[in-house]
Amino acid sequence: xxxxxxxxxxxxxxxxxxxxxxxxxxxxxxxxxxxxxxxxxxxxxxxxxxxxxxxxxxxxxxxxxxxxxxxxxxxxxxxxxxxxxxxxxxxxxxxxxxxxxxxxxxxxxxxxxxxxxxxxxxxxxxxxxxxxxxxxxxxxxxxxxxxxxxxxxxxxxxxxxxxxxxxxxxxxxxxxxxxxxxxxxxxxxxxxxxxxxxxxxxxxxxxxxxxxxxxxxxxxxxxxxxxxxxxxxxxxxxxxxxxxxxxxxxxxxx
Amino acid sequence: xxxxxxxxxxxxxxxxxxxxxxxxxxxxxxxxxxxxxxxxxxxxxxxxxxxxxxxxxxxxxxxxxxxxxxxxxxxxxxxxxxxxxxxxxxxxxxxxxxxxxxxxxxxxxxxxxxxxxxxxxxxxxxxxxxxxxxxxxxxxxxxxxxxxxxxxxxxxxxxxxxxxxxxxxxxxxxxxxxxxxxxxxxxxxxxxxxxxxxxxxxxxxxxxxxxxxxxxxxxxxxxxxxxxxxxxxxxxxxxxxxxxxxxxxxxxxxxxxxxxxxxxxxxxxxxxxxxxxxxxxxxxxxxxxxxxxxxxxxxxxxxxxxxxxxxxxxxxxxxxxxxxxxxxxxxxxx
Amino acid sequence: xxxxxxxxxxxxxxxxxxxxxxxxxxxxxxxxxxxxxxxxxxxxxxxxxxxxxxxxxxxxxxxxxxxxxxxxxxxxxxxxxxxxxxxxxxxxxxxxxxxxxxxxxxxxxxxxxxxxxxxxxxxxxxxxxxxxxxxxxxxxxxxxxxxxxxxxxxxxxxxxxxxxxxxxxxxxxxxxxxxxxxxxxxxxxxxxxxxxxxxxxxxxxxxxxxxxxxxxxxxxxxxxxxxxxxxxxxxxxxxxxxxxxxxxxxxxxxxxxxxxxxxxxxxxxxxxxxxxxxxxxxxxxxx
Numbered sequence: 001x002x003x004x005x006x007x008x009x010x011x012x013x014x015x016x017x018x019x020x021x022x023x024x025x026x027x028x029x030x031x032x033x034x035x036x037x038x039x040x041x042x043x044x045x046x047x048x049x050x051x052x053x054x055x056x057x058x059x060x061x062x063x064x065x066x067x068x069x070x071x072x073x074x075x076x077x078x079x080x081x082x083x084x085x086x087x088x089x090x091x092x093x094x095x096x097x098x099x100x101x102x103x104x105x106x107x108x109x110x111x112x113x114x115x116x117x118x119x120x121x122x123x124x125x126x127x128x129x130x131x132x133x134x135x136x137x138x139x140x141x142x143x144x145x146x147x148x149x150x151x152x153x154x155x156x157x158x159x160x161x162x163x164x165x166x167x168x169x170x171x172x173x174x175x176x177x178x179x180x181x182x183x184x185x186x187x188x189x190x191x192x193x194x195x196x197x198x199x200x201x202x203x204x205x206x207x208x209x210x211x212x213x214x215x216x217x218x219x220x221x222x223x224x225x226x227x228x229x230x231x232x233x234x235x236x237x238x239x240x241x242x243x244x245x246x247x248x249x250x251x252x253x254x
Numbered sequence: 255x256x257x258x259x260x261x262x263x264x265x266x267x268x269x270x271x272x273x274x275x276x277x278x279x280x281x282x283x284x285x286x287x288x289x290x291x292x293x294x295x296x297x298x299x300x301x302x303x304x305x306x307x308x309x310x311x312x313x314x315x316x317x318x319x320x321x322x323x324x325x326x327x328x329x330x331x332x333x334x335x336x337x338x339x340x341x342x343x344x345x346x347x348x349x350x351x352x353x354x355x356x357x358x359x360x361x362x363x364x365x366x367x368x369x370x371x372x373x374x375x376x377x378x379x380x381x382x383x384x385x386x387x388x389x390x391x392x393x394x395x396x397x398x399x400x401x402x403x404x405x406x407x408x409x410x411x412x413x414x415x416x417x418x419x420x421x422x423x424x425x426x427x428x429x430x431x432x433x434x435x436x437x438x439x440x441x442x443x444x445x446x447x448x449x450x451x452x453x454x455x456x457x458x459x460x461x462x463x464x465x466x467x468x469x470x471x472x473x474x475x476x477x478x479x480x481x482x483x484x485x486x487x488x489x490x491x492x493x494x495x496x497x498x499x500x501x502x503x504x505x506x507x508x509x510x511x512x513x514x515x516x517x518x519x520x521x522x523x524x525x526x527x528x529x530x531x532x533x534x535x536x537x538x539x540x541x542x543x544x545x546x547x548x549x550x551x552x553x554x555x556x557x558x559x560x561x562x563x564x565x566x567x568x569x570x571x572x573x574x575x576x577x578x579x580x581x582x583x584x585x586x587x588x
Numbered sequence: 589x590x591x592x593x594x595x596x597x598x599x600x601x602x603x604x605x606x607x608x609x610x611x612x613x614x615x616x617x618x619x620x621x622x623x624x625x626x627x628x629x630x631x632x633x634x635x636x637x638x639x640x641x642x643x644x645x646x647x648x649x650x651x652x653x654x655x656x657x658x659x660x661x662x663x664x665x666x667x668x669x670x671x672x673x674x675x676x677x678x679x680x681x682x683x684x685x686x687x688x689x690x691x692x693x694x695x696x697x698x699x700x701x702x703x704x705x706x707x708x709x710x711x712x713x714x715x716x717x718x719x720x721x722x723x724x725x726x727x728x729x730x731x732x733x734x735x736x737x738x739x740x741x742x743x744x745x746x747x748x749x750x751x752x753x754x755x756x757x758x759x760x761x762x763x764x765x766x767x768x769x770x771x772x773x774x775x776x777x778x779x780x781x782x783x784x785x786x787x788x789x790x791x792x793x794x795x796x797x798x799x800x801x802x803x804x805x806x807x808x809x810x811x812x813x814x815x816x817x818x819x820x821x822x823x824x825x826x827x828x829x830x831x832x833x834x835x836x837x838x839x840x841x842x843x844x845x846x847x848x849x850x851x852x853x854x855x856x857x858x859x860x861x862x863x864x865x866x867x868x869x870x871x872x873x874x875x
Contacts, residue, residue: 048460074462082460088453091446099450103462107443109471113435123442166461313681360863366680367624368862371817375859378810382852501806505688512685545696551689555682556675 001026001201002047002078002170007056009042009225016042018225020056024170029192029202031216031233033209035246038222040205041083044172047203048080049073060170075103079168081159083175089148093139093158096147097130100165104129130165137161137191153184160191170201177208189215213237221245275426279419288418294530295425296486299432301510301522303479306436308516309445310472311452312362313370317480317507319377322384322499324350324481325488329397332489339403343485350481351474358473362466377504384496396495400488421490428486432479439475440519448472513554515561524562594724596843602728602797604835605735609790610812611819611827612742613783619759619822620779623673623683628787628812629805630691635661635788636795636804637698640709650712658788665784666777673780674773691805699802711796731793738789739828742782746824755779759822811838814858834858 002024009017017039024030032040045051047058049070058066065073088096098105105126111119134140137157142150150158156176163171176192177185189211196202206212212219213233221229221236223245229236236242274281282288300321307314328346331337337345361372384391391397403424404414415424439445450458451465459465488494506529514525532547558564610632617625635657642653668690676683713726746752757765758775766772790808791800798804815834819826834854841850 050456050459069464070456070459071462071464074460079462080460082457087457088450090453091449095446096450099446099458099463100461102447102458105443109439109444112442112444113438115438119442126443162457162461308681313684367618367821368817370624370684371813371821372859372862374810374813375817375855375862378855379852379859382848382855386848386852505685505692508681508685508688512682516681542696542700544692545700548689548691548693548696552672552686552693555686555689556672559676559682 001061002203003057003059004043004047005057005059007043007046007058008054009039009046009051010054016225017046017053020222020225020227022220022227022230024201024203025218026201027196027199028217029196029204029215031212031219032203032205032222033207033212033219033236034222034228037224038245039225040222041174042225043222044080044174044205047073048078048172074166074168077167077169078172079163079166079170080172081156081163081174081176083178087147087155087159087162090146092144092146093150094130094134094143096158096162097134097165098126100162101126101129101133103166133161133164137164138187153180153188156180157188157191160188164195168200170203171195172203172205174205175207176204177206177211185211278426279422285418288422290530290534292418292421292425292490294526295422295429296483296490297507297510297530298523298526299429299486300480300483301507301514301526302433302436303476303483304507305476305511305516305522306440306448306479307473307476308511309440309452310448310469311365311455312469312473314373314473314476315370315504316357316373316377316380317477318499318501318504319380320350320354320477320480321484321487321503322380322494322496323353324484325494325499326384326391326397326484327481328485328488329400329494332401333397333399338406339401339489340405342489343482346485347478347482350484351478354474354477355470358470358477362469362473381496381500392495394495394497396493396498397488398493400492400494402492403489425486425490428482432482436475436479437519444468444471509551513551513558513561515563518561518563521561521563528562592843596839598724598728598732599843600836600839601732602794602835603839604832605732605739606790606794606808607811607815607835608739608828608831609735609786609793610808611815611831612739612824613786614812614816615819615822615824615827616755616779616783618816620755621669621673621776622680623687624680625783626684626687626809627668627690627694628687628783629807629809630694631661631665631784631805632787632791632808633698633800633802633805634664634694634791635784636709636791636800637702638788639792639795640702640707640800644707644709654789654792657792658785661788662781662785665780669777669780674776691809695802695805702802704802706799706801708799709795727797731797734793735790738786742786743824745782751775751778811854814854817858817862 004020004022007017007020008015020039020043022030032043034040042051046053049065049068049072052067056066057064060073060076060078063076065076065078068076088099091099105122107119107122131140131143134143137160139154139158139161142154147155147158156178160171160173160176173192177188180188185208192202192204193215204212204216216233219229219231219233219236220227221239221242223241228245229239229242231239278291279288282291300317304314304317307317324346327349328339328342331342331345332339357376361369361376364372385394388394402415404412406412413420415421440448447458447463447468451463451468455465484499487498510525510529511522512525513528514523515521532550533543554562610628613631614625614628617623617628638660639653639657642648642656643650648656672686672690673683676686711727713730715726716723717726717729718724744752746755754765754770755775755778757768757770758772762772765775791804811834815830816827818830818833819828820830837857838850838854841847841853
């Protein structure tokens with residue numbers, strides 16, 4: 001579904017991503033792991049259009065999406081979540097969700113000014129959709145709460161909910177369970193698996209190995225911007241290069 | 255139509271307010287006060303336009319420059335091209351909108367201090383150009399005797415808007431229409447998306463919001479209303495020059511928006527009323543006027559950073575607390 | 589012909605250095621405190637008036653008046669920072685409008701106390717000096733020299749002293765600097781002191797040539813913003829270059845073409861540069 005070919009990203013003299021190639025199959029969950037600074041966030045930003053690559057191509061469903069604007073990529077069906085817990089801090093949960101449903105709820109400028117019945121119907125439609133997603137994600141009771149007052153774990157879930165509003169086919173989840181307690185992690189991973197069962201293709205970046213191993217169908221490991229391993233979770237867990245990368249290479253695995 | 259109780263109350267408030275506004279000229283004691291109110295209406299349109307732009311996260315220091323653009327465009331169209339006011343007004347607005355579109359497409363890509371300073375530079379260029387190219391613009395002498403609006407009903411009558419009272423209704427009508435338009439925009443999809451663009455533009459972008467396009471629309475709309483306001487000014491006062499729309503006016507608009515309350519729809523309205531009230535109150539001590547004005551500004555920002563418009567909600571919060579304190583047994587569930 | 593160009597050159601240098609001293613203050617405050625100080629022009633004016641009071645009204649000797657003016661203005665700035673600006677944090681637009689209000693209050697205050705008329709200030713040097721057959725005003729030359737010394741001192745301070753480095757640390761990352769034991773409040777106060785002192789110095793230097801009046805700070809403020817923009821916000825080297833470019837454009841433009849036109853060209857130049865190269869001529873990676 002998503003094909004990344006020879007992707008390269010340079011910031012001045014620093015090479016963040018070097019000759020990265022991989023693909024994501026439709027309906028699967030792909031995990032992207034690697035030690036800090038390996039280039040995972042950069043890869044994310046490249047795929048979703050927040051950075052433009054120095055070289056290489058990104059293809060989605062056969063179409064070249066390299067260098068497209070982020071909002072255009074979202075329209076194509078690729079949506080990401082965010083690591084920073086900012087989101088729409090001073091807006092309520094339901095307001096944030098409505099923004100997430102932007103693509104389905106756009107109303108023309110003149111229409112809004114003239115304000116006919118179609119406008120009201122569209123707004124109700126969006127409101128319903130927003131409520132539905134909040135229900136699915138389990139945030140319905142927090143509808144009226146300001147985002148900045150949400151506890152950390154729920155804030156992450158709001159991020160997923162907002163992304164869902166755009167009706168994505170491919171979701172890129174940026175460390176969805178970081179900073180969560182085991183209970184929250186389980187709930188969130190269950191949610192993610194549930195979404196996948198409904199047909200959502202997922203690219204997951206996460207540090208929590210247990211979550212990654214138990215959820216992903218396929219894993220890619222990055223190190224210093226290069227892909228050093230790829231395969232099934234069991235294979236990756238035993239891959240010497242991967243273990244060395246995480247331990248820094250000098251320590252011996254007892 | 256099913257009218258709930260609160261909706262009915264809202265309608266009565268609204269109609270009552272409308273009645274007061276319509277009868278204002280009769281209630282007011284002198285032409286002088288009517289003049290002040292007229293200027294207020296005019297400036298409210300401009301200030302509301304400014305707030306529209308501000309709420310997308312961009313501090314537009316060029317707003318007064320767009321008033322100037324609208325005013326001069328309208329003056330030219332009516333004096334040189336002989337067009338009627340009723341055409342000049344929308345065309346002036348369109349001129350402002352067009353220039354705003356051209357400018358905004360480029361500068362709205364940057365934010366914060368950069369954007370602000372670009373608009374400062376733009377406003378200086380506009381102002382100085384108006385002063386420099388005096389053959390065309392009348393330079394520092396400005397343009398005078400800009401015709402007042404008139405309606406020509408053939409074979410029947412010509413209604414000329416010459417008096418304060420006639421202008422009152424013209425300005426009131428224009429202001430109300432502008433407010434309705436802006437309210438509709440802010441209340442729905444556009445207002446929410448604008449707000450999201452200001453809060454976290456990258457998150458918005460990642461769910462498909464074309465943030466730049468939305469910001470441009472806000473900028474163009476805000477500047478459109480500035481130009482409209484400028485055009486109205488030109489035909490109301492009938493005299494404009496480059497200094498009319500300079501720093502003092504820009505700062506007055508910012509004052510109104512900041513002190514009135516940026517996060518409230520009617521904030522700028524309150525700000526303008528305060529502003530005009532201030533200058534009217536110290537009108538006699540012209541020397542001290544900037545000082546009083548400045549001190550009030552400083553105090554207002556220090557002690558009411560959310561603006562005066564936030565006072566009602568703060569009062570109600572305080573009031574709730576008082577109520578809770580006095581009758582704890584009647585408070586449910588706490 | 590050489591005489592004309594030499595004089596324009598000198599004037600350009602004087603103008604540039606005036607803008608630079610003001611722009612440096614603006615840049616420092618913007619980088620360290622993230623504040624756009626619209627009162628800076630008024631502070632420049634205040635410095636000049638305090639100088640005037642000491643020199644002309646109280647008959648203090650020249651250097652004493654100058655130093656006092658600079659120091660007093662600096663301290664007033666610190667008071668301002670501590671009791672007013674600090675309360676607002678970096679609520680950008682509010683601070684901006686507030687500093688504008690402050691500027692208005694100062695201007696109005698001075699007008700009430702001193703009247704709105706321009707006042708003359710007697711300079712230290714009168715007379716001329718002839719260099720390479722060209723006659724130049726001693727006054728202007730001394731301004732150039734002192735300004736260069738001040739700019740140099742600032743560079744030295746920022747680059748080599750402990751406080752200067754602390755300032756740079758705060759510019760880059762306020763929180764990290766705090767973790768390293770730097771007190772951001774103290775640095776802000778110091779920064780504001782320096783900025784106000786520089787502005788006052790500029791006012792003191794130019795007072796004898798141009799006289800003083802309450803509105804003298806308006807144009808320098810705008811030009812200071814322009815210089816800052818040209819050099820890239822937050823970049824003091826850029827600031828200096830921006831100041832020179834602006835000063836030369838305005839100076840040569842004023843003499844060779846037309847003063848109003850020169851101003852317009854200057855702002856148009858700034859606008860174009862901002863549009864096509866928002867990071868300024870030098871360019872600076874914003875934090």
